[in-house]
Amino acid sequence: MGCGLLEKESxxxxxxxxxxxxxxxxxQLSMDCLxxxxxxxxxxxxxxxxxxxxxDLQVASAFRSFERQLMIWNTKARGERLVLDEFGQPLNLENxxxxxxxxxxxxxxxxxxxxxxxxxxxxxxxxxxxxxxxxVLQLTPDEYQQGGPFHSLSCWLDEHAEVFGxxxxxxxDRGGVAPEPxxxxxxxxxxxxxxxxxxxxxxxxxxxxxxxxRDTILANLDEIISRFIFPDA
Ligand SMILES: [Zn+2]
Numbered sequence: 375m376g377c378g379l380l381e382k383e384s385x386x387x388x389x390x391x392x393x394x395x396x397x398x399x400x401x402q403l404s405m406d407c408l409x410x411x412x413x414x415x416x417x418x419x420x421x422x423x424x425x426x427x428x429x430d431l432q433v434a435s436a437f438r439s440f441e442r443q444l445m446i447w448n449t450k451a452r453g454e455r456l457v458l459d460e461f462g463q464p465l466n467l468e469n470x471x472x473x474x475x476x477x478x479x480x481x482x483x484x485x486x487x488x489x490x491x492x493x494x495x496x497x498x499x500x501x502x503x504x505x506x507x508x509x510v511l512q513l514t515p516d517e518y519q520q521g522g523p524f525h526s527l528s529c530w531l532d533e534h535a536e537v538f539g540x541x542x543x544x545x546x547d548r549g550g551v552a553p554e555p556x557x558x559x560x561x562x563x564x565x566x567x568x569x570x571x572x573x574x575x576x577x578x579x580x581x582x583x584x585x586x587x588r589d590t591i592l593a594n595l596d597e598i599i600s601r602f603i604f605p606d607a
Contacts, residue, residue: 385412387566393579394440394492408437410494413560417497420538429527430503434511434556438491444585447486450479451586458482460552462514472590480602481552485591487579488571488603490543490557495564498556501527518555528555550601573599 390396400408409417417433424431449455451467457478459465467475490496500511504523511517518528535541541561544554573595580588580595591598 385563385566387570389570389575389578391494392492392567392571392575393487394438394443394489397437397439400437400494403433403436407433407435407497408494409433409497410437410560410563412563413495416539416560420535420540423534423538424501424527424530427530428503429501429530431527432500432502434498434500434513435491436497437494438489440486440492440579440583443484443486443489443492444583446483447479448584448586450483451475462552472587473594476587476590476594476598477601480550480598484551485576485580485598485602486583486585488576490559490564490567493564493567495567496543496557496559498554499527499531499558500524500556513554513556515553515555524556531558548605550605568604571603576603 386399388396391399397408399410401411401414403409403414403417421431446455450457453467457465457467458481459478460481465478467478470478484491498513500513500517501524504527509523516522518524531540531542535558539560539562540558542555542557543559543564544551544557547553576599577592577595580592585591
């Protein structure tokens with residue numbers, strides 16, 4: 375896949391790109407990692423600057439398709455995959471009403487069609503230089519806090535990521551999505567997606583999907599949007 379398109383041409387945002395239903399705007403960072411075409415160069419520049427300070431900036435996950443997010447959601451909804459409470463402890467969904475189940479899953483998992491990972495502008499990062507080769511990445515806040523292996527990278531990103539156009543949209547807990555210090559976003563491109571993702575667009579994406587708890591989600595969409603999708607608005 376070529377990555378040399380003009381930024382303007384690459385930044386056209388069509389509905390299928392917002393909801394993770396196309397890969398046409400993406401290019402390969404590695405075998406199993408796709409990024410938006412406009413993000414590749416800035417990311418490589420950030421990675422190079424990090425390398426000069428001894429960090430080996432790696433991407434654990436970047437683009438994720440609608441189908442993949444749907445699978446994650448539905449396996450959690452069916453109780454086949456662990457759902458965590460706000461303290462990161464396993465939660466038993468069985469005793470909750472459907473609305474509470476939906477909100478519990480949303481704390482740690484994006485609604486399919488509404489994940490920033492659909493856009494290719496966002497990624498989860500870690501520092502391979504800080505851990506042994508056989509380290510099993512958890513993506514937990516502890517790893518990025520004082521005493522954790524990626525705290526140093528996290529501090530470096532606080533100071534330098536913005537120079538390269540990157541921000542961390544889930545760094546602070548606003549009561550919606552749990553803090554994700556590993557989540558990095560190329561803000562100018564992500565903003566083009568954010569601008570087009572509204573309630574009407576989300577309704578359309580979900581209304582025709584195989585999403586478990588769909589009716590409860592649609593009935594509570596305004597609250598879900600204000601708590602989990604656009605907490606800043
Ligand atoms: Zn993420």
